[in-house]
Amino acid sequence: MTDFTGRTAEVLFETGFHFKLEYLSETEMRYTSLMPDTKGTTEVVTITQREITDGIYAVSWVEKAGTTVQHIIDTIKGRVEAFMTWPDSEAYGGHARLYHQGSFTWLDNSDAPMSRQDLVVTFYERFFNQKDISAADDYVSEETYLQHNPGGKDGREACKTGFRYLFEHDLSDAHYDIRHVVTQDDLVGIHSLVKVSTTDVGTAAFDLFRVKDNKIVEHWDVLQPIPHDKSNPREMV
Template sequence: MKILTLKRMMALALCGTGFVTMAQMKRNFKQEEANKKIVVSFYQGLFGDKDYSVIDKYIALDYIQHNPALADGAEALKNAVQIWMKDVPKGKVNFQHVAADGDLVFLHVKTFGPTGKLTAIAEIFRVKDNRIVEHWDVIQEVPEKSANQHPMF
């Protein structure tokens, strides 16, 4: 019978829970940068420039949408944004943070919502084969008063 050392047991436990060491995981920073460019170009094109053709350029046909107000697929996104953006002027998207980790790209955006109030948006996109294949978002109006001294941006 083989006796496992504490180090070996910890390594097995971490691997079994999905954790890996940095030596085991090789990040592809070049691909992460490319993914960030794809997402930022898409987002600025769609929400800043109001160019709906970016959906065909960047969104996979079988796009998965986690926003409960939208159906899956590129066509559903096209239909929704044409309604949302009907009277919205073009402008520069105010990206506060852009980060990537593997195939995920994270955006933190400062904007004005449909009510005209300052709004914070956190977006997560999954990129595969240079196309956006999945999306999550959290949208929150910035309150007039905060319980702390930390700004949302």
């Protein structure tokens, strides 16, 4: 079992929930809201943590308000799933339930730069799943951004302009489900399943990013639509 004691993480969920988690000891954690409306709100909770398998952990706690939370954390892929229940007399069974997922990024101290993998995964979640165009300002180089997609253009502003239109039209309901993340030297690759709607079979996507000086400076991608009639039963991602 890997003890999280002394480590700090940032979690950013697709639903917009955004927190800093400080693991104070094997049994205590402080969570602090990073959301604009509740920024700085904090609570120390008693936690139970256990290893599920290599690199994947379960951490659970009960908040003062009575909300029960369980995080399933994949430290290799930088992903987190959260299961929450809280008392609600109007809900079925007297409890309301919420499931959401997002990115999990080790910070360790607020002044340390993110790893290349953490930087790219955080950008990917904010930009593509949250449709947060400002993520490009935070993580994409202003001076140099080379785009290899034949339909795209170089430059951060071109990236923002192009995707702002797509997020308002063709990709307004798109979801990017990260399945694999690989890192080599200054390159980070993300293999994902992209669905533009709930009825879409999906597209297998591989995005490759080059990172320099803590900024994304180059991008390649390969897209393979998933056919409705497959002769091979294996998943493509």
